[in-house]
Amino acid sequence: MSESTILKDAPPVTAKWSGYLRVGSVVNEIANVKTIRLLPESGEGLLPFTFVPGQFLNVAFFIGGARMIRSYSISSSPTHREYLDLTIRREPRGAVSRHIVDLLRVGDLVEAGGPVGKFTFDGSEADNIVLISAGVGVTPMLSITRYLTEQAWDGEIFYIFSCSYPSEYMFAEELVSLQKKNPKLHIAVTVTRPEGTDWKGHRGRISKEFLTESVPDLTARRIHICGPSGMMDATKKLLVELGVPAEQIKIEAFGTPKPTPAAAGTTAKSMSPASGPTVNFSSSNKSSKTHLDMTNGDSPPEQTVLELSEELGIGIDFSCRIGTCGVCKVKMTSGEVDQEVQDSLDDDDKANGIILACQAKPRSEITVEA
Numbered sequence: 001m002s003e004s005t006i007l008k009d010a011p012p013v014t015a016k017w018s019g020y021l022r023v024g025s026v027v028n029e030i031a032n033v034k035t036i037r038l039l040p041e042s043g044e045g046l047l048p049f050t051f052v053p054g055q056f057l058n059v060a061f062f063i064g065g066a067r068m069i070r071s072y073s074i075s076s077s078p079t080h081r082e083y084l085d086l087t088i089r090r091e092p093r094g095a096v097s098r099h100i101v102d103l104l105r106v107g108d109l110v111e112a113g114g115p116v117g118k119f120t121f122d123g124s125e126a127d128n129i130v131l132i133s134a135g136v137g138v139t140p141m142l143s144i145t146r147y148l149t150e151q152a153w154d155g156e157i158f159y160i161f162s163c164s165y166p167s168e169y170m171f172a173e174e175l176v177s178l179q180k181k182n183p184k185l186h187i188a189v190t191v192t193r194p195e196g197t198d199w200k201g202h203r204g205r206i207s208k209e210f211l212t213e214s215v216p217d218l219t220a221r222r223i224h225i226c227g228p229s230g231m232m233d234a235t236k237k238l239l240v241e242l243g244v245p246a247e248q249i250k251i252e253a254f255g256t257p258k259p260t261p262a263a264a265g266t267t268a269k270s271m272s273p274a275s276g277p278t279v280n281f282s283s284s285n286k287s288s289k290t291h292l293d294m295t296n297g298d299s300p301p302e303q304t305v306l307e308l309s310e311e312l313g314i315g316i317d318f319s320c321r322i323g324t325c326g327v328c329k330v331k332m333t334s335g336e337v338d339q340e341v342q343d344s345l346d347d348d349d350k351a352n353g354i355i356l357a358c359q360a361k362p363r364s365e366i367t368v369e370a
């Protein structure tokens with residue numbers, strides 16, 4: 001553990017912040033996964049904001065002439081006020097993750113905004129917690145586990161992790177040392193492809209048996225899940241079948257961003273007819289009707305405000321494209337939209353006409369400030 005100041009008694013407070021942070025260190029965790037430690041812009045002192053374990057940061061880079069924003073969960077504990085860690089997996093064809101993992105160096109500045117997110121746990125929400133993750137979905141769980149242990153939290157923590165190979169069991173040594181400090185931290189790891197290795201632990205995917213063996217009284221507990229979407233859906237289904245009430249299960253999706261225009265001005269044309277409601281982009285002085293989904297007939301319109309903006313070459317920022325990160329917020333000054341997911345809108349946003357461009361499908365002619 002770092003020797004930095006640990007503020008045991010200070011409860012974390014979130015604050016909306018944007019600016020620059022400086023890379024303090026870059027550490028290889030496992031193949032293709034690095035932890036980037038971010039410091040205040042000056043390189044010293046306290047971070048300009050605090051966060052709640054489980055929250056994430058949005059970071060922006062100019063890559064190939066385009067500004068790209070992505071979200072990364074903070075893996076460190078908010079008790080360390082001088083730094084925060086992002087643990088990032090290099091996606092084989094990913095624009096931003098490759099840039100970060102391959103090119104970011106100590107001393108570089110990173111444009112960032114946040115903290116954001118409601119997938120949080122600081123010990124006040126329940127008197128015990130089950131944290132289930134796979135792969136790089138471990139990041140919010142690490143922050144929570146580190147924080148609760150540093151706070152000497154009284155509740156039981158069930159830390160369940162799944163990975164393909166034993167070599168992908170991230171932070172294994174640190175977890176053992178956390179467990180020595182915290183007898184109420186229970187760790188269960190399963191490896192899906194242990195063949196040819198000396199892995200002696202549990203084998204196979206997360207199953208009902210693995211869950212019930214690892215967590216007594218499962219149905220009575222609050223459960224957080226983060227990992228690939230298939231793993232999250234399958235695990236949630238198992239939990240519901242085991243009798244866990246759906247409202248006790250919290251999920252964080254890391255998103256599946258579609259390949260996007262490589263450079264500003266590049267457009268992605270839809271092939272279906274533009275005969276849906278009109279969207280007026282008032283700041284850009286552009287208007288167009290949305291395209292309808294040919295497979296669904298002509299109602300409801302399937303194109304989102306974000307997709308139409310990309311077609312018109314209007315630069316609305318985005319990251320997750322699934323309603324989680326809030327990067328695509330725009331103000332709607334007239335009209336009505338449907339939004340399937342509104343997780344990143346708070347009451348103030350809703351009262352002020354803010355919508356999520358990645359979710360908003362116009363119900364009538366609308367005008368947005370973009």
Ligand SMILES: Cc1cc2nc3c(=O)[nH]c(=O)nc-3n(C[C@H](O)[C@H](O)[C@H](O)COP(=O)(O)OP(=O)(O)OC[C@H]3O[C@@H](n4cnc5c(N)ncnc54)[C@H](O)[C@@H]3O)c2cc1C
Pocket residue numbers: 056070071072073074086087088089090091092093094095096097098117136139140252253254255256257258259319320324325
């Ligand atoms: C709330 C939240 C928290 C997150 N926390 C983390 C975290 O802690 N750690 C982490 O590593 N990630 C995290 N993510 C995911 C992260 O935001 C990015 O989505 C991820 O790093 C991929 O971004 P990218 O720019 O590298 O990939 P993109 O360029 O956006 O590509 C997305 C995916 O598509 C694939 N792809 C791209 N182009 C093509 C193509 N032409 N053909 C086929 N496939 C293609 C890529 O391989 C990649 O898998 C989080 C996401 C969210 C929403």
Ligand code: FES
Pocket residue numbers: 317318319320321322323324325326327328329344356357358359
């Ligand atoms: S892009 Fe993340 S909420 Fe829309």
